Amino acid sequence: MKSVVRTVLGDVDPDVLGRVDAHDHLFLRSRQLPGQELDDASAARTELAEFARLGGATVVQWTPYGLGRRAAELPFLARETGVHLIAATGLHQARHYADDVLAAVAGPRLAEVFVRELTQGITGAPGVRAGLVKVAGGYHGLDPHARWTMTAAAEAHRATGATVGVHLEHGSSGLEVAQLLCGELGVAPESVILGHLNRFPDDRALRELAATGCFLGFEGPSRAHHATDWRLFDALAALIDAGHADRLLLGGDTVVASARATTGEGPGLPYLPRVLWPRLAREFGREGETAVTVANPARALVL
Structure with missing residues (x-):
């Protein structure tokens, strides 16, 4: 059977995804970000509509x-x-949760x-199925919580074929x-996305x-004085020159309401189609841009 990508409206052929923001947030609420919640559905719609107008598809x-x-x-x-x-x-990491939220999943496996x-429906949204398992590592190490969640993610991958996306601190x-x-856990490498590598732009690593x-995920932007921005294209160029153009993904990672482009201070979802995707084409040609924005996500997200 041909591989599919699981969207919130059902399974689709990976060829229809178009240009993909491979890591972002429309909604997010964490106790680590008090007062900065992404929870406005109208703002999310406005942001998505502008993303689509500029050529974003997924x-x-x-x-x-x-x-x-x-x-x-x-x-x-x-x-x-x-x-x-x-x-x-x-x-996610334990620090993002109140104790009662973690307790709610501590009993069942x-x-x-x-x-x-992944197969029946997201908690609180029957019939809306997830298409990705997101877990997280720690800062230069993996604590018991990370190993527990990654072990569960590997089991879910084996049961469903879902990709495991990893927040690297x-x-x-x-x-x-x-x-x-x-x-150790037997997940196929092509079913793993290592995220936030723009935050550690060591070419050798x-x-x-x-x-x-x-797959290697680069998300942002951050601030102009951070290496996440000014080293991004150096890092991508080094990997492409080394023959790894087929491993690269790019996302926006909007995590707070003020970072929306259309209702906050930006840059938000539109930054990728407005700025980064055109620059990919200028730096690496249309073939390189299409690999990062279209071909690679289509392979990385299949079940």
């Missing part, structure tokens, strides 16, 4: 279990804007929660994550990660 929302996904809103937003939306199950949300611990997921066969 957004992958990496907001996992218990962090205000508002999954029931996503089908409406997808229909209204024409943008394919992919939702996530999974679990965590993998069963992930599988149920400040871009660190990528090799440890790859060794755990792809070595990035080439080593590319050699694992995992």
Whole structure:
């Protein structure tokens, strides 16, 4: 059977995804970001509509279990804007959750929660199925919580074929994550996305990660004085020159309301089609831009 991508409106052929924002958030609520919640559905619609007007076709929302996904809103937003939306199950770092939220999944096997949300429907949004498992590493190490969630993610992958997307804290611990997921836990490297590598732009380390066969996620932008911005294209160029153009993904990662372009201070979802995608084409040619924005996500997100 041909592989599919699971969107909030159902399974689709990967060839229809078009240009993809491979890591972003329409809704997000964390106790680490008090007063900065992404929870306005009207603002999310405005942001998506502008993204679509500029040529964006798909957004992958990496907001996992218990962090205000508002999954029931996503089908409406997808229909209204024409943008394919992919939702996530999974679990973030423990510090993002109140104790009672973690307690709610401590009893049942965590993998069963992930599988149920991938195959039946996201908690609180029956019939809206997730298409990605999002978990997280720690800063230069993996604590017991990270190993627990990654073990559950690997079980869910084996049961469903879903890709495992990993938040790497400040871009660190990528090799440890790859060794755990792809070595010890048996997840195929082409079903793993290592995210936030723009936050650790070490060319040697990035080439080593590319050699694992995992997809490499670069998200942002950040601020102009941070290396996440001014080293981004150097890092991409080094990986492309080393033959790893087929491993690269690009996302926006809007995490607070003030970062929306249309209702806040920006840059928001439109920044990718407005600025970064055209620059990809200028720097690496249309073939390179299409690989990063179209071809690679279509392979990375299949079940």
